[in-house]
Amino acid sequence: MAQQYRVLIGKPGLDGHDRGAKFIARALRDAGFEVVYTGIRRTAEEIAASAVQEDVAAVGLSSMSGGHVRLFPAVIEALRNAGAGDIPVLGGGIIPDEDIEPLKQAGIEAIFTPGTPIETIIEAFRSACRKHHSHRS
Amino acid sequence: MELLQQLHRGDSRSIGRAISLVEDQDPAAARILAGLDQTRIEQSLVVGITGPPGVGKSTLTAGLIRHLRDQNQRVGIVAIDPSSPVSGGAILGDRIRMMAHALDREVVVRSMATRGRLGGLCASAGAAVRIMAASGCQTVIIETVGVGQTEMDIIRLADMTVMVLAPGFGDDVQAMKAGILEVADLLVINKADQPGADKLALDLGAVFTDTADRDLRLLRTVASEDRGLDMVLDRIMLMAKQFRQDNTLQKRRQHSFALETMDWAMEMLRPKISGLIAPGGKTDPRLAAQEIVKKLGQESSQ
Numbered sequence: 001m002a003q004q005y006r007v008l009i010g011k012p013g014l015d016g017h018d019r020g021a022k023f024i025a026r027a028l029r030d031a032g033f034e035v036v037y038t039g040i041r042r043t044a045e046e047i048a049a050s051a052v053q054e055d056v057a058a059v060g061l062s063s064m065s066g067g068h069v070r071l072f073p074a075v076i077e078a079l080r081n082a083g084a085g086d087i088p089v090l091g092g093g094i095i096p097d098e099d100i101e102p103l104k105q106a107g108i109e110a111i112f113t114p115g116t117p118i119e120t121i122i123e124a125f126r127s128a129c130r131k132h133h134s135h136r137s
Numbered sequence: 138m139e140l141l142q143q144l145h146r147g148d149s150r151s152i153g154r155a156i157s158l159v160e161d162q163d164p165a166a167a168r169i170l171a172g173l174d175q176t177r178i179e180q181s182l183v184v185g186i187t188g189p190p191g192v193g194k195s196t197l198t199a200g201l202i203r204h205l206r207d208q209n210q211r212v213g214i215v216a217i218d219p220s221s222p223v224s225g226g227a228i229l230g231d232r233i234r235m236m237a238h239a240l241d242r243e244v245v246v247r248s249m250a251t252r253g254r255l256g257g258l259c260a261s262a263g264a265a266v267r268i269m270a271a272s273g274c275q276t277v278i279i280e281t282v283g284v285g286q287t288e289m290d291i292i293r294l295a296d297m298t299v300m301v302l303a304p305g306f307g308d309d310v311q312a313m314k315a316g317i318l319e320v321a322d323l324l325v326i327n328k329a330d331q332p333g334a335d336k337l338a339l340d341l342g343a344v345f346t347d348t349a350d351r352d353l354r355l356l357r358t359v360a361s362e363d364r365g366l367d368m369v370l371d372r373i374m375l376m377a378k379q380f381r382q383d384n385t386l387q388k389r390r391q392h393s394f395a396l397e398t399m400d401w402a403m404e405m406l407r408p409k410i411s412g413l414i415a416p417g418g419k420t421d422p423r424l425a426a427q428e429i430v431k432k433l434g435q436e437s438s439q
Contacts, residue, residue, distance in 0.1 A: 004160075028226065029228050030226060032226045034229060034248075035229065036230075039230075050232060050246075052153055053152070053245060054248060055154050055156065
């Protein structure tokens with residue numbers, strides 16, 4: 001049986017525009033992923049706690065409101081505090097070019113913007129999951 | 138084994154990982170399952186919540202979690218959604234309604250996909266329930282959409298089953314009547330403030346021959362406003378007590394033990410059987426199956 005990957009898609013912060021998050025969730029499902037969707041307006045701690053309980057191999061975050069600079073690293077921090085700093089975090093949304101490098105420095109595995117082809121996004125999740133599974137047990 | 142120790146201390150990460158190892162059929166799974174605290178498992182109560190999509194199962198479940206937490210119980214939830222038969226993927230969204238409890242360490246939620254295996258999920262879900270019980274959850278809720286045979290099988294893992302319905306699902310109810318009677322211990326009409334609730338209650342009430350029994354087992358709720366949930370929980374606890382006294386619970390657990398064992402056995406045999414199926418066989422599938430079973434029997438007696 002092919003390895004089944006579980007990922008979490010979440011929206012940290014107060015921004016309620018979830019079209020992007022839902023689009024990615026559906027695209028990942030269609031690519032064979034099991035996607036735990038936690039809905040809008042979550043805190044970094046809620047997303048981290050859910051990722052731990054669900055034992056996902058990767059977390060995907062979406063932001064449309066400009067909050068990513070603070071919120072994406074906050075999720076990484078919350079995961080570390082929950083003893084799950086090994087779970088890779090990927091992010092996407094309305095993210096200006098100049099923010100991408102600092103976010104990667106902060107530990108975000110990959111950043112996707114409106115122009116990113118969906119195949120690239122799926123492949124990034126697949127490779128993050130594969131890497132995580134390889135040193136799982 | 139450290140994972141096992143951490144799990145029994147209630148550590149979220151270990152519980153999550155243990156369930157994954159079982160779900161992915163990792164070789165470590167057997168050792169984890171064999172090491173679970175059987176006393177905790179025996180003392181736990183497993184409640185199945187099912188019903189058609191859109192009736193408010195997740196909202197009702199979230200409400201019950203709140204009431205169970207008020208009673209200071211540690212609660213586990215196994216929320217099951219169907220896998221896509223095309224891609225094998227799934228969107229697991231039941232958690233959204235339960236996010237109010239996301240930071241509560243005494244509420245353990247696990248979303249699972251059916252993964253398209255016949256019955257196989259039954260085995261994984263049963264293991265998830267026991268892992269949660271062993272971690273100290275006094276009540277474990279299995280939530281699943283009640284439409285197909287797989288869901289029926291999952292519900293059989295529960296000590297008792299709550300069927301949730303809502304006005305506006307009339308035709309579904311007609312179709313489900315036989316099934317409802319066979320599996321549900323409690324019938325809950327959710328969204329009872331909406332038009333059609335009285336008619337639904339009348340329809341469902343006709344299912345019971347005894348009015349006292351009907352009054353005990355047919356309840357109304359408005360889960361989104363926390364109306365009637367205390368009553369549902371009272372009935373669940375009352376019934377649990379009764380089931381323990383009259384041995385129903387023990388009998389049901391024995392039954393689900395047999396059911397799960399069968400599932401695991403089938404799951405383990407599956408790759409072997411599939412290797413023995415000759416492609417493009419010209420005889421009838423029934424005959425081909427007979428040959429395979431004969432071969433398996435010869436192998437095991439050697």
